[in-house]
Amino acid sequence: MALDTSNLVELTMAICDIESVSGNESALADEVEKLLSQSKHLSVVRDGNAVVASTNLGLGSRVVIAGHIDTVPIANNLPTQLHHFEREQVIVGRGTVDMKAGVAVMLKLAVELVHPNVDITWVFYDNEEVASDLNGLGRLVRNRPDLIQGDFAVLCEPTGSIVEGGCNGTLRAELVFSGKKAHSARSWMGENAIHKLGSALEFLSNYEPQEVEVDGLVYKESLSAVLVNGGIATNVIPDLATLTLNYRFAPSKSEQAAAEYVKSLFEECEISIVDSAPGARPGLQSPEAKAFVAAVGTSVNPKYGWTDVARFSELGIPAVNYGPGDPNKAHADDESLPASQIYACESGLRNFLTSNL
């Protein structure tokens, strides 16, 4: 059954019901490609399970609007269900928030906006919910850098249909504490590596995260233990304990500065940086960004989670997050979305793309 863009709620449900857990996006990518190929004003390129559709109207500026079509694994929450309340409809199911309602808005506008006021590159991509090296947007940037160009980008990740600018960077560090093995009946012959975690954890427990203002938005950082592991057997003094930290740092800091900061905080352990990704400044100073904020008419907040806006940021393209859905419901077993959020996002984006910049 081909996708029908006339009703956004039905379109969202239809897209959710085509299961597309990361790595399994081909059925949905086929439908997206088929739909967009019917529009004469779009030039469509397929790369793996990513689909890029562009207008080429020779307008003065170009906006990239992007969204991923994969989801995290389903949790007995498909097919979607539509619940009716007195003043609202709610769609319940995997992908409604992260981020198939956003994809539905993109598809509807891609098909309907034959004469936008800016040239538009619509990017539908795969493998966002898995390891960074599989990310479909990253692959497009490598394979077809000519396609991912523009003066401004909008990523339709869930923001509750308000504008969220930039994102914090993220870094994982592994702290390894060493000791000396001994039989636990003679603990004084050894050196307990687990006990050495104590001061690091006490420090984290009392840590006050910094709040950093970047381009007028206040980014709240965080530094958290996320994994801990140590010990050999219940009668052995452990000689090794490992603590993994996640540091979310303001977009004004480089990855290197973030790594040096974490390394400066802890003693008595070996610290290695497992991976990191830079943040993205909100980029709200560009004329396109100012026009976007004015057109969608919502408040502007910092984004805390890392999103692919950082990839646009690396390409020098100012980018914001703007999409339907409460980000706290993303990945939840009870993932669900009020229909009004979809219409709000559609209206904001349509206004931006058809108003005079």
Added chain:
Amino acid sequence: MALDTSNLVELTMAICDIESVSGNESALADEVEKLLSQSKHLSVVRDGNAVVASTNLGLGSRVVIAGHIDTVPIANNLPTQLHHFEREQVIVGRGTVDMKAGVAVMLKLAVELVHPNVDITWVFYDNEEVASDLNGLGRLVRNRPDLIQGDFAVLCEPTGSIVEGGCNGTLRAELVFSGKKAHSARSWMGENAIHKLGSALEFLSNYEPQEVEVDGLVYKESLSAVLVNGGIATNVIPDLATLTLNYRFAPSKSEQAAAEYVKSLFEECEISIVDSAPGARPGLQSPEAKAFVAAVGTSVNPKYGWTDVARFSELGIPAVNYGPGDPNKAHADDESLPASQIYACESGLRNFLTSNL
């Protein structure tokens, strides 16, 4: 090849070379049974892979002398090797210390002491190195309580051929710290269970173990973290962290008192006692124990590790550890034993069993 008791070094090596990792003791038990059955002064009983040989001379008192015939898994350290140094021979290999040299001494004396000054029950048992409910001595106590009776017991576990009295009790406790899950980009929405470990570990790190005098020997306690585990994924604030402690407590304390003590030390967590075993008082006040110490002519130290003397203690039989080998070499990949220790132990035990009590 039948076991030959004429040379203790060769006998030790022969016993070690019959591999008998816990659960696989039947070949060695067969040889032990065969050897002892040839001695007319012994009455021999087999129970599973345990062998009990008793004299029944109608003497005024009875001594139980016990040793286990199983070992921990081999680590490329069999067959045994004999190294010659200027003043010493050293046997290298699995089981030399824990505790086949002790078993060799027991076998030689069992065969040779046709007219001891006390009746003797020689106990060779299986499955000491594994879970307590498999322990062959425990099984004998259940199956044949008539066999495990006496006025005094010697366990030939490695002590460096000095007398070690009693043993500490041991208790394992699991501390569960709970929090609230959240995305690590918004750590303030959650409650980090790993961070809560901090104060408990700081406490353990600064903990000063008690030293407790029992029947004239000073037992040093210890309280150690042995396992730690927590965390779900590197982008999730963990809602659960588990810390396992091992408390080695003086034999003057009951298991219940030990459990209450551990529970009194920690807050902000659920504490459950996973298992525990009581200690054993040194029992050096009995006439047999005093005679033993006098006969073997060595110093007397407290035993820190938990051993099966606690089983004798529960039966009301005063018991000591006395056997060849450095306990710190037990279970080591380079397990090894100076031959002089075997002769020292043989001489001490022979003196005790043939002197006038």
